[in-house]
Amino acid sequence: xxxxxxxxxxxxxxxxxxxxxxLVGADGEAHGTVLxxxxxxxxxxxxxxxxxxxxxxxxWRVLVGHCLDxxxxxxxxxxxxxxxxxxxxxxxxxxxTLAGSSPAIAGLLxxxxxxxxxxxxxxxxxxxxxxxxxxxxxxxxxEDTPLLFIVEDLHWADQSTRDLLRWLxxxxxxxxxxxxxxxxxxxxxxxxxLRGALAEWVRLPAVxxxxxxxxxxxxxxxxVSVLHPQSLAEAELRHILARxxxxxxxxxxxxxxxxxxxxxxxIDLADxxxxxxxxxxxxxxxxxxxxxxxxxxxxHTLLAYGSNLDNTALETALRAAVDANILVALxxxxxxxxxxxxxxxxxxxxxxxxxxRLHAAYAEALATHRAEGSAAELARHARASHDLVTAARASVxxxxxxxxxxxPEEAIRHFELALELLADPRVAAGVSETDDDEASIDRVGLVxxxxxxxxxxxxxxxxxxxxxxxxxALPADxxxxxxxxxxxxxxxxxxxxxxxxxxxxxxxxxxxLMADEPASPLKAHILYVHARASxxxxxxxxxARWAGEALQIARDLDLAAVATxxxxxxxxxxxxxxxxxSAEASIAAAIEQATAAGEPFAELRGLYNLASLHYGQxxxxxxxEQFSVTAARARSIGRQWAPYGLDAxxxxxxxxxxxxxxxxAAEMVDVSGQSPPELAEALLAAVSLxxxxxxxxxxxxxxxxxxxxxxxxxxxxxxTSGGAAIxxxxxxxxxxxxxxxxxxxxxxxxxMWRQMSFQARVRLAALLLGHLATAAGSATATDxxxxxxRGDELAAKAMAVAAEGRHTGPEGFAWASRxxxxxxxxxxxxxVDADPEEMLITAWREAVAAFERFGHVYETARSRARLAAxxxxxxxxxxxxxxxxxxxxxxxxxxxxxxxxELPSLGAAGGSASRATTGRDDExxxxxxHEVLLLVATGRSNREIAQQLFxxxxxxxxxxxxxxxxxxASSRTEAVAxxxxxxxxx
Numbered sequence: 002x003x004x005x006x007x008x009x010x011x012x013x014x015x016x017x018x019x020x021x022x023x024l025v026g027a028d029g030e031a032h033g034t035v036l037x038x039x040x041x042x043x044x045x046x047x048x049x050x051x052x053x054x055x056x057x058x059x060x061w062r063v064l065v066g067h068c069l070d071x072x073x074x075x076x077x078x079x080x081x082x083x084x085x086x087x088x089x090x091x092x093x094x095x096x097x098t099l100a101g102s103s104p105a106i107a108g109l110l111x112x113x114x115x116x117x118x119x120x121x122x123x124x125x126x127x128x129x130x131x132x133x134x135x136x137x138x139x140x141x142x143x144e145d146t147p148l149l150f151i152v153e154d155l156h157w158a159d160q161s162t163r164d165l166l167r168w169l170x171x172x173x174x175x176x177x178x179x180x181x182x183x184x185x186x187x188x189x190x191x192x193x194x195l196r197g198a199l200a201e202w203v204r205l206p207a208v209x210x211x212x213x214x215x216x217x218x219x220x221x222x223x224x225v226s227v228l229h230p231q232s233l234a235e236a237e238l239r240h241i242l243a244r245x246x247x248x249x250x251x252x253x254x255x256x257x258x259x260x261x262x263x264x265x266x267x268i269d270l271a272d273x274x275x276x277x278x279x280x281x282x283x284x285x286x287x288x289x290x291x292x293x294x295x296x297x298x299x300x301h302t303l304l305a306y307g308s309n310l311d312n313t314a315l316e317t318a319l320r321a322a323v324d325a326n327i328l329v330a331l332x333x334x335x336x337x338x339x340x341x342x343x344x345x346x347x348x349x350x351x352x353x354x355x356x357x358r359l360h361a362a363y364a365e366a367l368a369t370h371r372a373e374g375s376a377a378e379l380a381r382h383a384r385a386s387h388d389l390v391t392a393a394r395a396s397v398x399x400x401x402x403x404x405x406x407x408x409p410e411e412a413i414r415h416f417e418l419a420l421e422l423l424a425d426p427r428v429a430a431g432v433s434e435t436d437d438d439e440a441s442i443d444r445v446g447l448v449x450x451x452x453x454x455x456x457x458x459x460x461x462x463x464x465x466x467x468x469x470x471x472x473x474a475l476p477a478d479x480x481x482x483x484x485x486x487x488x489x490x491x492x493x494x495x496x497x498x499x500x501x502x503x504x505x506x507x508x509x510x511x512x513x514l515m516a517d518e519p520a521s522p523l524k525a526h527i528l529y530v531h532a533r534a535s536x537x538x539x540x541x542x543x544x545a546r547w548a549g550e551a552l553q554i555a556r557d558l559d560l561a562a563v564a565t566x567x568x569x570x571x572x573x574x575x576x577x578x579x580x581x582x583s584a585e586a587s588i589a590a591a592i593e594q595a596t597a598a599g600e601p602f603a604e605l606r607g608l609y610n611l612a613s614l615h616y617g618q619x620x621x622x623x624x625x626e627q628f629s630v631t632a633a634r635a636r637s638i639g640r641q642w643a644p645y646g647l648d649a650x651x652x653x654x655x656x657x658x659x660x661x662x663x664x665x666a667a668e669m670v671d672v673s674g675q676s677p678p679e680l681a682e683a684l685l686a687a688v689s690l691x692x693x694x695x696x697x698x699x700x701x702x703x704x705x706x707x708x709x710x711x712x713x714x715x716x717x718x719x720x721t722s723g724g725a726a727i728x729x730x731x732x733x734x735x736x737x738x739x740x741x742x743x744x745x746x747x748x749x750x751x752x753m754w755r756q757m758s759f760q761a762r763v764r765l766a767a768l769l770l771g772h773l774a775t776a777a778g779s780a781t782a783t784d785x786x787x788x789x790x791r792g793d794e795l796a797a798k799a800m801a802v803a804a805e806g807r808h809t810g811p812e813g814f815a816w817a818s819r820x821x822x823x824x825x826x827x828x829x830x831x832x833v834d835a836d837p838e839e840m841l842i843t844a845w846r847e848a849v850a851a852f853e854r855f856g857h858v859y860e861t862a863r864s865r866a867r868l869a870a871x872x873x874x875x876x877x878x879x880x881x882x883x884x885x886x887x888x889x890x891x892x893x894x895x896x897x898x899x900x901x902x903e904l905p906s907l908g909a910a911g912g913s914a915s916r917a918t919t920g921r922d923d924e925x926x927x928x929x930x931h932e933v934l935l936l937v938a939t940g941r942s943n944r945e946i947a948q949q950l951f952x953x954x955x956x957x958x959x960x961x962x963x964x965x966x967x968x969x970a971s972s973r974t975e976a977v978a979x980x981x982x983x984x985x986x987x
Contacts (some may be wrong), residue, residue: 010227013220014048015247017213022047024209025179027056030145033179034170035153036188036202039213041771042250046184049151049214050182064088064139077161078109080152086111099141105134132168132837141170143176143667152430155184156195163198170205182241182561184368186212187339190280191324205344206361210592218674224249228256246341246389251342275346281321284310288318289327294359295348296378301716303372306362321424361386376402377415390431393422397442407639409457410676416451416621418468423447432956445483446473449490456494459642459678462714469502485511485527492530497644498539498680499753505534512547517756525554525563533570550572565591568608582620588614601638609635609645619811620855621660628653651717654688658695661858662865663895667692680718687721695859697898702729705915709745716750724768731772731901740791744771752836758802760809764816766799768822775966777831778949782940785831796824810892817853819864822848824865832945838875849884859900862891866903870951926967926985938977940984 011018026032034412039045065087066080076082089096089110100107108131125879142148152158152166165621167178191194203210216224221242225233233241244250261958278286291307292299299307301315308315319336322328331337338344348356366372368391380395400415406826412793417570422428423444432442448471468491475484489510492504508531515524531548548567555564572587592607610625628649635646650669658666660846670685670692677685687708695703705726712719727728730739743765753756770792777788803817827836836844852861885904927933931951936946943961947954961973970976978985 002877008924011051012227013216014044014222016125017211018048018051018977020054021181021211022055024211025052025056025149025181026147026177027052027059031056031061031143031149031179032207035179035181035184035206035211036199036208036210036712037181037448038199038210038214039183040187040248041185042248043213043215044249045185045213046153047249049153049181053151054147055149055151061149062142063149063151064142064154065151065685068152068154068159068162070154070157078131078165079159079161080162081165082109082111084150087111095142099138102141103134103137105131106138109135127148130162131154132165133747136169136172136174140176141177143174143178146239147177148179150180152180152182154429155182156188156193156197160194163195167198167202170202170208185468187326187612190326216249216252217247218242221245221247221252224252226258228253234679235672239674242271244345246340246342248340248342265356273352278327278347279326280325281318284314284318285321285325288315288526289322290347290351290355291359292322292328292336292338293344293394294351295363296381297344297910298331298335300372300374301336303366305364306338306366307359307373309362357386363386364388364391375399380415380418384422387424387707387823389425389428392431393419393442393478394427397447399635400454402452404454404457409454409639412454412465413458413460413917416447420444420451422838424632445475445486452490452494455641457640459647459681460678461494461498461639461644461678465491465498465500465502468494479547481514482523485514485523488624489523489526489530492534494644496530496533497648499714505531508534517859518620519549520554520557521720522558522560522563525551525558525560528554529567529570529581531561534568536570536574541577543569545574550632561595562600562603565595565600565603568594569607572610572614576614576617581614585614601634602640605631605634605638605640605645609649613652616656617810617812619855621656625653625656625977628656642678647681647684651684654685655721658688658692659855659857659859661891661895662693663695679711683708683714683718684721687718687725690722690725690729694725694732695895695897695899697732697902699729699733702726704731705742712749713753715751716759719749719753720765720838724761724765727765727768727772728899730771731775734771736776739769740771757798758805758899760802760813761814762802763799763820766795767816767819767823768818770795772821772828774827774830777827779936780939785833788827789831789833792824792827796820810852811855815848815855815860818844818848818851819860822864822867828944829871830948832843832942834949838871841871842868842875859895859897861901862888862895862897863900871902871952874948874953876953926964930960930967931985932963933957934964934976934980935986937961937964938980 014178021035021037022028024033029959037045038047053065057063064084066082068080085096085099085106087661098108139148139150146669155163156168158166166180166182184199186196189199198576199210202208217883221665222238225238225241241252241255245255258849281289288304288308288310291304295307301319304319305312305315310318314358319328323330323336326339328336329339345539360382361788363372363374364379364386367379367382376395376399379398380392381474383395384392385468394413394420400419401410402410403415419442423432423442446637448467452464452467453463455467469489470492472484472487476486482773488507491502491932492508492511493774495504497501508527511527512531515527516525528551532544532551535541535547548570551562552567552571554560555567568587568591572584572591574957575587576579576584588611589606592604592611595601595603597606608627608631612624615621615624615627632641632647632653635641635643635649641650642645646981654666654669657669667689670688672682674683686704690701690704690708705722706720708718714720717929723742726742727739730736730742746765747762750759750761773792773795775786777785780788799820800817803813803820809817822841825841825844829838829841836840845864848864849861849868852864865884865888869881869888872878873885875883888900888903891897892904932950936949941949943954943957946957950957961976965971968976968979970979977986
């Protein structure tokens, strides 16, 4: 039969396909029987199609028969009739032969089973004769070629079909015959007739049962990538995986639904899930509907309120639902859906009034404590039943509970829901109508809790927006403390992101409002944030003054967190003043103080500051270790994506990348299987792009459009991904794109940070200068002049920024030296006002030394490669070779393909020149001679060609003499003209 070959790659079933092929003898002679089970949508049909395509390609015959869901009215032996009907359509003569040799077979043909006059009805056939006839037919079909007989959807098979199959399973075929039968395991309720048959069949020697497992998380991700080549956000991807639970069909349907984005289950998927409800009766349907409203899991006690059934009826209904594989028992007193999507489908199918009634029943049971449940459950049911006052109060409680157990993501949803409900004046009035202080809600306090939860979850922009909106909404006569509390919350969060707020102005207002207030925790907090705002505006003296006052109040009132923060700020000021040892001692003391006081968030900030200090001083090993400790501490307190926790992961990965462990760095920024906030995902993806750039993965540029759209989140996203893109565009030869992305990144960060002198600008300039210099080697005279002018402009601005940097650390010095070296290389290769070779060599030696001091493994190796090129051209081959060997060893270890590609021409240049001198006049041009001729055509002098090809001017002269001889030319100009006529320069 014709087999349709699947169009998409098989995902996650490779091992099962191999096992299935072995069981039916696909690599030899057909034999055996396999019972292939799996849930609806698990991929049985796809696996069968793959196996069929494989054996047909090997010359087998495949015969397929389907069982259909006719309920109690299914005709007997339907899959055999289906299979023979297909065979008759393909080869009627063969079927006629089979029917002629066995009249019993004729009785199974579709034409003989149609409604007809009684006078034309077939003669009755004995079961034994029919069974033997089917065995004989299968044996005959396999005489010339192996046969794979497939019976699909055995869960719908009639009793006669099951009997015939059992008979075949116990027989030995004289021809190579293999039988494969599939069934849905989730359709096998407790009373299903196939359950007993399967238990009997698997005891037969020739029968093997194979159960398809759900796809793993990695396999599910791979399937999504096949179905949706455009990358999905990690949060959306995880949502699909969580709902699908490894079922391939569910994954396919949910991915397709992303194009519609209604949030509802696709109709085909919902219909597939709901069909099972027909098996469990009215009481059973009511019970599972009530369970669907309760959620994925429901207690027996709570379910009794929703189902409105007496205990006996409820237990009977639950037994039917469990037997039908709709519900499963969970623990001693609970039930859950076998698959989450089944609960979704049932809930989606309910009428609005049914939902409201069930939610109201649950809300009442929870609120009156007649059933146990969480505040989050009460909030959900109260809101769905339109009891919004109860929903608001329960949402606040649920948010507090979530924060108490380290669940900021859940907390922010609960707090924001409460704020949304309180925006309705009727709800706000209802909440305020109570004498219970615990039941009242302080809106400013709630906004602050919501903002803190958002920050803890890593949604920092959301946190800032919440506090800022509430601050602007405050009436003029609002209590002073409300305004100061919001200013403090806003400033604390906004410090860690790029924004356009005037934090110094806001904190100045806060300090003035608290000027006449006695010492208090709020006053200490506002003094500290004002000190930090002053430090961020480079007002270090004022910052030290206000931090000192905050520290004094913190000590007087025993406020460990404020004391830690003020101490850390003073340490930061010491570091900027050129006293890193003093700063380190202060940070260590602050960490110890916070730990002793049981202030984990203050401790986290101290740990991060210590790691940053190590990195800034070029102590990479200590920095990496400290960033790791900080990240682990953040995870332990539920702040993995919050400020300092995320920063520890990010800069730990950056430091690891710099130290030369690219594999570990890539692992650190891989968020597969996680649900990071948008900012975190963008920052880590930018580092991943940087690693890809070092490896020369040009395809990674496909991620740039999405990353570019996220530059407004944080300047570091622009700097990191922009630098990586400069490298990748340069490697691909698109110098215009490299320059455009550089300018875009500089402009974006300048506007975002409102300053042109950010230190990363030096690094971006150095990277672009390197590609300008490389391009100058093959550019025309006009283009070379433009490249040099562009390079001089870049270098001037970069060095101005470097000069403004106070107490620049090893990293800053390294990139500044690189700018100087690349500018000199650019002029040298362009042949425009080039520095003397000794100055060029010195510049590159300084770049190598600077990156080596900093510990940047890749940039040290790249600097060595370019130093080697200069040394070779200047006539120092031994020194050049030593640098090349060191650089090549690093490049190979890192897998840095661009650097590997840059190195061979340096080491082989001398050899190429030597081979060229031995050529004869009748030889064609050697590759090196062709390179020289191309550069002659651009108007280069011998010296310029020597610089470009990293060979001596004398060797260039030899090559040109050989070219003139081979082309029978009397001059360079004539040689170029001849070469053009012969298309040698194309």
